[in-house]
Each structure stands twice: as C-alpha cells, then as structure tokens.
C-alpha cells in the first residue's frame with residue numbers, strides 16, 4: 001500500500017517504521033501547507049494524518065477532494081469534525097478518526113463505557129478523569145480524555161458536560177498534567193467516602209498508537225464511508 005504521511009513528527013516517524021515493516025511504502029511526507037504538494041503524483045492509497053490541530057482539517061479535506069482515504073489521529077481540531085464528515089460524504093471518500101488508535105485504549109474505552117453504565121445510579125460516587133502527557137503536547141485536555149468524558153456523559157444523564165479543573169457538581173473534572181517523556185496515561189476515578197474505583201491505561205511508548213493507525217489504514221484502503229476503530233477491531237472484541 002502507498003501511504004502519504006501528513007505530519008512527520010514523533011508519530012509520523014513511528015508510523016513510517018511500522019508501515020515499512022508491514023510491507024507498505026511511504027510515498028509522500030508532508031510537514032507544511034498541503035497545497036505545496038501535488039497529491040496526484042504519488043499514487044497514494046491512504047493518507048495518515050498526525051499533524052497539528054490547526055492543519056488537520058485542511059489536510060484531511062484536501063485528501064477527500066483528491067479521492068484519497070484518510071486515517072486521522074490529530075487531536076484538538078474536533079470543532080470541525082462534522083464539517084469534515086460532510087465533505088467526506090459529498091466527495092464519496094473514506095475516513096477514520098480516532099482520538100486514540102491503540103488496541104489497549106480501545107479496550108479501555110469499552111471498559112469505561114461499561115463501568116459508566118454501572119455507576120450512573122450510584123450517587124455516593126463522584127467521577128473524575130486525569131490525563132498525563134509529555135510537555136510538547138499542544139492540546140489540553142487530550143483527545144482521549146474527551147472521548148472518555150463523552151462516553152460517561154452518554155451513560156449518565158445527571159452529568160451535563162466536562163470541564164478542565166474547576167468543574168461544577170454536574171460536570172466531570174478533567175485534570176491535565178504535563179511531565180517529561182510521558183507517551184500518554186489516562187485514569188478514570190469514581191470516589192466515595194467509603195472507597196475508590198480506578199481504571200488506568202498507561203502507554204509505554206508510541207508503538208501502540210502507530211500500529212493501530214497502520215491497521216486502520218489497511219482496513220480503509222479501497223473503501224468509501226466513515227468508520228471508527230470499533231469497525232476496525234470488531235473481529236477482535238468478543239462480548
């Protein structure tokens with residue numbers, strides 16, 4: 001498969017390594033305005049976007065307009081997500097976005113949803129989310145923390161939203177910490193005066209994110225439509 005990398009930073013380089021080991025070819029690397037590149041030249045099967053919040057929407061939709069399927073893991077641009085979906089549909093293109101591509105985090109998402117459903121009636125417990133990332137991270141809170149909060153909100157109608165730090169009683173507080181060299185750690189805590197329930201996912205490197213993105217690209221090749229990691233991993237998850 002011929003892959004274009006939109007963003008060639010920490011994730012772009014890790015994806016290159018894993019994609020080549022799986023027999024794919026990186027035919028284009030973009031680190032600046034996508035308009036500076038001729039997308040028709042390289043016979044691109046799929047583009048993988050791990051760039052920066054300000055560039056993601058333009059990168060993704062330019063690919064749709066050139067009939068190139070996109071896997072995107074860039075976080076911090078999701079105010080434009082619905083617009084991107086519409087352009088994908090209008091152009092009959094293909095798209096997978098995930099705030100986190102690692103298999104482990106996608107298992108963690110399933111657990112979080114199930115736990116939120118079990119806890120929603122237990123009013124003695126308050127819920128909060130903590131995420132810890134490296135100090136270079138541009139966005140806060142992490143996309144993964146936002147997904148975790150959205151899942152809890154889906155299950156618990158008494159909670160109205162999430163908030164960084166100073167949350168009201170009916171909001172989920174998200175604590176975002178920045179520490180040297182942390183690839184990504186997420187914890188969901190339910191606390192009461194009697195006890196505490198915590199679930200944590202700790203990434204040990206960026207390998208899991210990158211492998212998930214390449215597997216998603218392999219899934220997307222030749223398809224049209226909008227998919228999620230649930231679709232990609234559906235055969236692996238047994239209920």
Ligand SMILES: NC(=O)C1=CN([C@@H]2O[C@H](COP(=O)(O)OP(=O)(O)OC[C@H]3O[C@@H](n4cnc5c(N)ncnc54)[C@H](O)[C@@H]3O)[C@@H](O)[C@H]2O)C=CC1
Nearest residue numbers: 007008009010011031032051055073074075099100101209
């Ligand atoms: N969904 C997931 O599983 C994961 C998502 N991420 C997200 O991926 C993004 C990238 O993360 P990192 O690689 O750690 O960041 P990074 O800062 O190492 O790399 C971003 C790269 O984008 C380049 N860039 C700047 N303008 C660009 C443009 N217009 N088009 C394309 N590239 C451009 C920069 O030069 C830089 O090399 C972040 O939003 C991060 O939150 C990171 C890890 C996992």
Ligand SMILES: O=C(O)C1=N[C@H](C(=O)O)C[C@H](O)C1
Nearest residue numbers: 075099100137142143144184
């Ligand atoms: O910026 C990162 O590094 C990461 N970003 C993603 C996020 O915002 O959730 C995923 C992962 O935690 C690493």
